[in-house]
Amino acid sequence: MDFPAVLRRLKEDVRYKTARSIAVQLPEGMKRGIVEITKEFNDKELIFIGDPFWGACDVPQNGKWDLLIQFGHSRIPNLGLFQQVIFEEIQEDLEFDLDVNAIPFKSLVLTSNVTYSNQLPRIKKLLESKGITVSLKKGDSRVFYPGQVLGCNISTARGTEENVLFIGEGIFHPLGIALALPDKKVLAFNPKTGEYQDMEKEKRKFLSQRYGAIDLASRAKKFGIIVSTKIGQTRYSLARVAVNLLQNAGKNPFIITLDLVRDEELMNFPADVYVNTACPRVTVEDYGTFSKPVITFYELQMALGLKDKSRYIFDEIVMTDEIGSSSFRKRN
């Protein structure tokens, strides 16, 4: 990816040209890019947003700037257009090769993160030329590109096919697919290392962690229900359903709103267990950082005996809502 070329292209956008002040939101791994951005955007007042963020679900509202440029993620369609926000996805434009002979499937669903979603049509053709039947699917209204998965939404991986191939680095996305579709075989290909990884072992490890948390929750009395204030994570209505379920079960629930869901923000609340309706991957990947068990809404239903425990249900986000609607109204 040619970062200086990306910055020069952004300067041609009419929203850049007409803005006086610009806020820039960078993922942790790109924060070093501030030096180049400061040099290239030297005709604007710049504000770099220091809070960490992990997805296009996190669009700061009501900031004192004319334009926000968010790097690293594609827009979440069902959150609306955000006229004064540019989502600069940063996709990999270097074509990589993959060893098709190492893929043990005759048919599969092809997926990736946003970084490689522009390469999926090419990979599909390559696999098909070697005799593999490939499905590249449009996701639901939270997903921008065919085949793209988010940590909280794997709708492009669903279907009757038995196998899923994921293209991208790390296990974050393919682990989500494996947890959400536990009966399918999920294989991840890392274009940077050229290695394949079967997600079966990781899936088992995390499922064991999740069932341990469900077991602890089934014996708890006091429940803190976490609702995110981030625009693309807010599920207050789901939290209200959780409150009703818990009250009907004779438990004591209370709702807490948070921006960053971290143990230091929760430790003084008198809860035995937290039900996290914010980003579901905080519940899974950050589980070990919390001093109390944290579960998802669906895990709560299993803990209360309302859902069959034998089939794990992964928490995915499609639609969100929010506590106040003012920022929704202002957005466009």
Ligand code: SF4
């Ligand atoms: S809710 Fe979590 S997984 Fe989903 S887009 Fe936001 S940060 Fe990513």
